[in-house]
Amino acid sequence: MDLVGMDEFYDVVVVGTGVAGLYCALSLPSRYRVLLLSKEKADESDSFLAQGGICMQRGEDDYRPYFDDTMRAGHYESDREAVDLMIRSSNMIIRDLIRRGVRFERDRAGALCFTREGAHSRARILFHEDVTGKEIAQTLLDAVCRCPNIELREGVTLLDFFHDADACGGVIVSGTDENPYSIGGEEDGEPRVIGAGAVVLACGGIGGLYEHSTNFPHITGDAIAMALRHGVACEHLDYVQIHPTTLYSGGPGRRFLISESVRGEGAVLLDRDGRRFIDELQPRDVVSAAIRRQMEKDGTAHVWEDMRPLGEDVLRQHFPNISRHCEEAGYDPLREPVPVVPAQHYFMGGIKVDLSGRTNLPRLYACGETCCNGVHGRNRLASNSLLESLVFAQRAADDIMFAEPPDFRGSRPDVAPYREKEALFAAYRDEVRRAVGGIGAST
Ligand SMILES: Cc1cc2nc3c(=O)[nH]c(=O)nc-3n(C[C@H](O)[C@H](O)[C@H](O)COP(=O)(O)OP(=O)(O)OC[C@H]3O[C@@H](n4cnc5c(N)ncnc54)[C@H](O)[C@@H]3O)c2cc1C
Numbered sequence: 001m002d003l004v005g006m007d008e009f010y011d012v013v014v015v016g017t018g019v020a021g022l023y024c025a026l027s028l029p030s031r032y033r034v035l036l037l038s039k040e041k042a043d044e045s046d047s048f049l050a051q052g053g054i055c056m057q058r059g060e061d062d063y064r065p066y067f068d069d070t071m072r073a074g075h076y077e078s079d080r081e082a083v084d085l086m087i088r089s090s091n092m093i094i095r096d097l098i099r100r101g102v103r104f105e106r107d108r109a110g111a112l113c114f115t116r117e118g119a120h121s122r123a124r125i126l127f128h129e130d131v132t133g134k135e136i137a138q139t140l141l142d143a144v145c146r147c148p149n150i151e152l153r154e155g156v157t158l159l160d161f162f163h164d165a166d167a168c169g170g171v172i173v174s175g176t177d178e179n180p181y182s183i184g185g186e187e188d189g190e191p192r193v194i195g196a197g198a199v200v201l202a203c204g205g206i207g208g209l210y211e212h213s214t215n216f217p218h219i220t221g222d223a224i225a226m227a228l229r230h231g232v233a234c235e236h237l238d239y240v241q242i243h244p245t246t247l248y249s250g251g252p253g254r255r256f257l258i259s260e261s262v263r264g265e266g267a268v269l270l271d272r273d274g275r276r277f278i279d280e281l282q283p284r285d286v287v288s289a290a291i292r293r294q295m296e297k298d299g300t301a302h303v304w305e306d307m308r309p310l311g312e313d314v315l316r317q318h319f320p321n322i323s324r325h326c327e328e329a330g331y332d333p334l335r336e337p338v339p340v341v342p343a344q345h346y347f348m349g350g351i352k353v354d355l356s357g358r359t360n361l362p363r364l365y366a367c368g369e370t371c372c373n374g375v376h377g378r379n380r381l382a383s384n385s386l387l388e389s390l391v392f393a394q395r396a397a398d399d400i401m402f403a404e405p406p407d408f409r410g411s412r413p414d415v416a417p418y419r420e421k422e423a424l425f426a427a428y429r430d431e432v433r434r435a436v437g438g439i440g441a442s443t
Contacts, residue, residue: 008183011197012196012197015203017042019386019393029401030147038154046205049134051131052261056126058124074348074381104127104128104132115265120382155175162413168362172192192415197405199363200365200393204368206221206436212255213344220432222428224370233359236348236350242343244287265314266310268280271298291341346369349372365399368392368393369389373392
């Protein structure tokens with residue numbers, strides 16, 4: 001690679017500090033110099049919000065049921081090879097997480113506990129209270145901070161990637177006005193050009209584009225917009241998952257999720273007259289559609305979720321965070337049903353990748369919610385995304401390590417078009433909205 005003109009060079013630049021970005025960075029060889037970027041604080045990613053848990057194949061007997069559950073939830077549009085790889089890799093990934101110190105729930109004898117969510121034919125979900133994502137992601141973030149070869153920079157925004165005819169050559173980034181991207185103490189507020197042997201996009205989903213979403217508002221599909229501009233292939237951009245149960249709130253801001261595992265443990269959904277109207281453990285798209293129909297029929301802004309069947313012990317021990325949040329919002333889940341409404345939750349589409357996280361631009365990889373590797377089909381099975389992110393982030397790291405790096409021979413890109421960051425990101429958001437379609441104020 002011609003380094004002339006680049007402000008810095010790293011072997012690999014990973015963008016995003018959710019489980020996908022963190023695990024990819026950790027899976028790279030320690031001799032690589034890795035730059036890991038996050039737009040906000042490193043722990044402000046959707047991965048830290050995951051509540052319900054992470055799936056795992058429970059013995060050989062569970063292979064076929066797990067495979068079938070994933071395919072059925074995805075309306076048989078999932079890529080069979082990708083699903084197979086994810087399921088077959090699950091035990092290895094869970095073993096590695098436990099080895100790294102992730103504390104999954106165990107019974108008195110020390111055996112792992114499993115819970116159930118919608119569309120799972122058996123209990124195969126590991127959890128840590130109702131904050132599984134935080135437990136996993138914080139463990140990985142702590143590990144990253146101990147790695148001398150990984151440089152973590154928070155508050156740094158990816159503005160674009162650049163490439164020549166053969167390969168991706170690196171990224172253009174900027175800090176904030178308060179915290180500009182400094183190189184060797186130099187801070188002129190200019191966008192920076194960072195050369196890289198490989199770039200990994202792990203920028204999460206698109207929830208920030210919606211008025212009602214469980215996602216962080218800064219997660220706005222930026223990498224998808226960049227891919228579209230550069231002609232990097234994307235797939236299924238209209239495949240958006242609406243979660244059936246978020247706590248109803250008339251106000252603005254991120255929607256608080258009532259995890260599906262609450263229904264998996266026995267909570268029921270009720271209409272205006274206190275009657276059940278749906279089998280609560282059907283796939284998410286089916287339950288969301290039934291709730292919307294019921295709201296229309298009843299003329300209500302929400303339906304109700306009754307958690308009382310779980311009993312105090314389960315609510316307090318397995319779901320302390322959800323119970324506390326409901327109480328803070330003025331509802332006592334031990335005494336009354338709480339109002340719930342569907343909201344945007346997950347993006348099944350994304351930058352098209354193969355089973356090694358490769359996009360159609362050499363040396364540009366994508367993993368986690370930003371990518372579409374085909375695992376989730378048209379509708380993601382609950383608790384498959386943390387696992388999918390980890391499995392394929394590791395595979396991307398393997399590919400970076402084993403592949404012959406093609407030589408980027410291009411020159412330093414002009415940073416002038418990136419100086420007006422607000423306008424650039426407004427245009428990005430519009431492009432993703434148009435590509436996804438149907439992002440209205442009510443969703
Ligand atoms: C409330 C909630 C509960 C969930 N529960 C579960 C669950 O129980 N089980 C499960 O399997 N899944 C669950 N999910 C889904 C799962 O958490 C996510 O799909 C998964 O964590 C995505 O990980 P990721 O690494 O791809 O992205 P994220 O964790 O979203 O991280 C994205 C990263 O990209 C960075 N980024 C974005 N744009 C830029 C940019 N332009 N420049 C620099 N950085 C950028 C962000 O700052 C962030 O660090 C849940 C999701 C939510 C929101």
